[in-house]
Amino acid sequence: MSEDPARHDPILEEQVHVLVRLLGGPLSDEELEGFLIIYGRLTDEFGGHRADELTEVFRTSTPEGRSALRQSLLYMNRWVGGYSEYETRYPVTIDPPRPAFPLFKVIGVDRIAPTLYRVFDSRAKAHGAREKVRDLVIRTGRLPAVPRQARPVRRSKPRLHWCSYAAWDSPDATREALQILPEWNSDCSVRAWIAASSVARSTFVAFNGDSDPDHTGPNGKELRFVGYFYEPKAQDHEAMEGGGLQVGVAGAPRIYLLEEWSESGGDWSVVWRDEPFLARLDFAD
Numbered sequence: 001m002s003e004d005p006a007r008h009d010p011i012l013e014e015q016v017h018v019l020v021r022l023l024g025g026p027l028s029d030e031e032l033e034g035f036l037i038i039y040g041r042l043t044d045e046f047g048g049h050r051a052d053e054l055t056e057v058f059r060t061s062t063p064e065g066r067s068a069l070r071q072s073l074l075y076m077n078r079w080v081g082g083y084s085e086y087e088t089r090y091p092v093t094i095d096p097p098r099p100a101f102p103l104f105k106v107i108g109v110d111r112i113a114p115t116l117y118r119v120f121d122s123r124a125k126a127h128g129a130r131e132k133v134r135d136l137v138i139r140t141g142r143l144p145a146v147p148r149q150a151r152p153v154r155r156s157k158p159r160l161h162w163c164s165y166a167a168w169d170s171p172d173a174t175r176e177a178l179q180i181l182p183e184w185n186s187d188c189s190v191r192a193w194i195a196a197s198s199v200a201r202s203t204f205v206a207f208n209g210d211s212d213p214d215h216t217g218p219n220g221k222e223l224r225f226v227g228y229f230y231e232p233k234a235q236d237h238e239a240m241e242g243g244g245l246q247v248g249v250a251g252a253p254r255i256y257l258l259e260e261w262s263e264s265g266g267d268w269s270v271v272w273r274d275e276p277f278l279a280r281l282d283f284a285d
Contacts, residue, residue: 015042022069031070100154110197114281121188142252148251163248176242178244194249199253
């Protein structure tokens with residue numbers, strides 16, 4: 001790129017400085033273009049930004065994490081065909097409301113964390129089905145299928161599996177860390193273990209996709225997802241501790257271990273495991 005775009009945008013300039021620090025060196029032109037495509041979704045409504053949270057998503061304290069972040073920026077740029085193509089193919093309008101939400105894929109999540117954890121309610125049923133998620137996992141060895149994200153930019157909110165890099169000591173600790181509110185009626189008592197190597201090309205930076213029913217456009221229609229931004233850490237509900245990191249996983253991830261919380265024993269108990277698959281995972285306990 002012939003001109004430094006950050007010179008015209010102080011928020012972008014600050015984010016680029018953060019990114020250079022996280023990467024331990026300057027960005028290539030392609031990496032910078034990839035960041036230009038996604039940086040606005042790291043900016044909140046108050047003019048602050050969350051670029052520094054990428055260090056936790058990608059664990060940039062490690063060379064593997066820094067490499068994964070660079071590869072992810074390159075992938076984003078090439079996925080949309082470059083920044084100018086992004087502007088052409090995904091114009092944003094207010095009336096009619098046409099937002100554009102880049103899906104920031106984490107390339108090589110298996111180099112960042114060996115296992116992802118998906119916690120869910122013991123009574124939860126698979127989307128559009130009568131079978132409990134717990135029973136479906138035991139029967140198929142996979143989480144319920146959600147759409148694979150074939151397009152780099154969405155006009156509407158995708159459905160993903162929200163997963164973490166961490167496994168907390170109890171359902172209560174899980175709810176606190178991930179800010180799972182009481183009104184969501186989740187006991188968080190079932191936990192699935194996913195080999196990150198099996199979702200290395202289908203994991204995305206987490207986002208907040210809330211809509212705002214009080215925010216309307218010139219035609220009086222609701223502008224959906226006006227608050228859309230990347231939200232790697234749970235932090236917006238002050239009543240709960242938060243700080244837990246999440247990523248989104250598409251498809252029907254393969255599970256190698258399923259645990260359920262035992263109230264009587266006060267611990268997690270294994271209720272199902274994929275023995276052949278488990279034997280091939282040298283990191284598994």
